[in-house]
Amino acid sequence: MSINWLLLGGHQAQKREVITEEKLQSQEVVEECYCLNGHSILTDKAEFQGKPGLTLKLKVSTEEGLLVISPFIGDHDRTFIDFNKHVGEIVEICCPTCSEPFPVYNVCPCGAHLVALFTSPKAQFSQCIGICQRLGCLHSELLSERDLRLYSRQSYF
DSSP states (O other): OOOEEEEOSSSTTTSEEEEOHHHHHTSOBOOOOBOTTOOBOEEEEEEETTEEEEEEEEEOSSOEEEEEEOSBTTOOOEEEESOOOOTTOBOEEEOTTTOOBOOEEEEOTTSSEEEEEESSSSOOTTSEEEEESBTTOOOEEEEOHHHHHHHHHTTOO
């Protein structure tokens, strides 16, 4: 049985929950995900429980490669393709089709940036998935219109 971790916010080392295979079966799945230009990033380069993964192009000064992440909300499984992972390194995350960088929308608790992957072809921050640019940081979040309203009232943005 593989063990995956769901970050519950706050300090990453203190708030984790074990996700079992049974829990993964009942989880929400990202059915659509796009770049700023409307290209779908769901591909079959790697599959997770029969579902296509979210494929991202990673860039650093010395190389480019791909990262495919699980479409299951809370599942941090991932596959690197033609990319030498150096934990702690900050990478540029781009669309695998047009190479356009995903926009930054917030700062991650680790100090790097969270970039927005859009859940509809019309790129709106009101419906996005945020992932961290630091390799090894598993912080990610699903942002909705309700979250944005709460953050703006509390002066987070």
